[in-house]
Amino acid sequence: MATKKPLPVDLTDEQIDEFGREMESIYDDIMKSRGESDRQYILGIIRTQRSMALIGRLFMYAGLFFLPAWSHALAGWTATLLIMGLGTFMLGTAKILENMEIAHNVLHAQWDWMKDPDIQSNTWEWDTMSPSDRWMHSHNVVHHTWTNVLEKDLDVGYGIMRVTPLQEWHPKYLPQPVYFILLMLFFEEGVALHEQALVDVVEGRKKASELKPLASRIGRKIWGQVRKDYIMWPGLAALVAVPVSFFVPASPLLVFGLVAGANFIANIMRNIWAFMIIFCGHFPEGVYNFTPDQVEGESRGQWYLRQLLGSANITGGSLFHVLSGNLSHQIEHHLFPDMCSNRYPEASQRVRAVAARYGLPYNRASLWRQFGTTWLKNLRLAFPGGRPQPEVARA
């Protein structure tokens, strides 16, 4: 054990253990105080999100009554696009809320304590292409246990990007700024395909035929999502448009395309937002990565320390925190993954103070700084070299 590379801090093992105990007492205090107001919070968010999704979709339909083909006074492309745009924005926001503040956190078992049979981590299914139980494995088990550890945490670069100088450079990383943009636009699809099994097939450790059961499971979920957004909702509009088109010269195909397009934009909007928030969690400047030998035989205190050094927070107002699923409190989320998200702000207050007392960095900055440095790092690390984090992390 003596030869192993320590964590990048100048604290003794005893000090690290004490740090761990302080983290645990924060956790215990907050977990004990959970109650009716927390339940009202998540029920309210779920009600808001579902209403917003439904109203957004109805707005898209309402927009169709303002197509220029109608002869009433308000008809015109401006009105149509304005109303459909509003609907799209609402649906996109609803999808963001569902994925970030509701599903991500429910799937972390943050709300299991309520024992509400409708809000349980093992039965919740979310509005994205990845089946929730597959994601729970790759995320809760692999990513949260092995946060930022090379070769263990699949989220370190997602197998296609070099996000830390600790990863050896390879020419395959040259186009990574392009991957960055593509993954941003198609994050939902990327998450659905984010599986160790796929990597194993690509690298020849597994036969493609072994993927079949997994692929059909993911395939069914993707089909359900595609059917909803690109067949059912646009299809219903087009179906209604067929008889209407005898009186109003608007093509049902145009109607279908408009609704499908609006749903597509709402999905992309959610993709970009989710990508930005999630990439700000572990890739901005100042975040540490670890090698497997650093975490061998890790104590509980060291585990907490690694979560703190390996995550970054984003500052913002309370609406911003809700829309980010409180992943703007990524540090607290990693320290206490099953604490209900609405309590992260108060945990954050205390964790920051502890970090300051121990002289540890607490990575916290605006969205633009965090996302900006993530992007710059991505560009820089496409090429060989790169500046490693300091040997000793200090506040």
Added chain:
Amino acid sequence: MVTPAQPSPDSETTWRQKLSDVLDMFAFPLRTSHYVELVNPLWSTHQMQAQVVDVWDETKDARTITLRPGVNWRLNRPGQHVRIGIPIEGRHYTRTYTISSPPERNDDCFTITVKIIDGGRVSKHIVRNIKVGDYLPIGLPQGDFYLPDASPIQPLFITAGSGITPAMSMLRSLVAQERLPDTVHIHYAPHEFDVIFSKELRQLAADKAQYHLHEVHTQEFGEQKQTQGYFSQEQLDKLCPDWKERDCYACGPPGLLAALEGVWEQAGLSRRLHIERFLADFAEIPKDAVGGKVRFAQSNLDVDADSETNLLRIAEDAGMNPPHGCRMGICHTCNTKLLSGCVRDLRTGEVLNESGAIVQTCVCAAAGDCELDL
């Protein structure tokens, strides 16, 4: 609390099922019902709800709650009970209560009558805090404690305290159907103002010659403990001399029911005694919680466990391979259901003993015997 699907072969149902399948495609991965619920919770079909429409204090510590159930409700048989979900301080509890109203009610509502149990958090919450307008998740009426439909029996009801509720539903139903047979009813309560449904029972006794009510009051006013009138065979012989010819329907505290069972068994008439128990689902918390026998229900395995080793480890040592992840209580991959018994969360020392509770096997140990859904 998922309502079991009703398998029905007729074509109308399958047609409706198909329509709802298509509608659900618009709501994937949720169901249309999740959005319908936003407009009116009573219209939800994925989770039946009931709205509290009235509350009425029967005694100083018992209250009748009138509930309007949502769509898909099935009328109860008198004497049956219903599962009700109650959120208290953010946590969801499920309890079973007897329906005290008859199915003949004509306003589509039903009632439960709840008495505060000493130290009972849920019963106290229902009696004191549930408000008109609240929505509660409910199940369908269940249970086999009800009168036979056709056979002309002469019932003897023996009830105590809130054990009156199933008998009340039966009596009300018989009266509504105008087929009340010759009935004897022995009811135990602390004193005359502590009799649930007292006015209605006494009115019934005055109106119907075939209904014989015997109230046994076990306390003087102001006393805290039962002092008189325990059930005994002498008392029974006196109040109902022909009890051996009757079918007895009894509901009350465990002590009373045990005494009844003794008397009827001695008379060789056990099959004429029908009993409804209130305290069946809860596990006892052992005083000096050590380990115990762990039963893995799906694997059909019984293993001895101490109070320190986590249940995941116990399962693995027994040759099983249950789902698990981090082994430190953060990922919840190992969550499973507690079917019965008692486990302790090693992190908080909290004891879980409610059947149906979610157990993280990697951080929980046995606290006495327990059964897991693994």
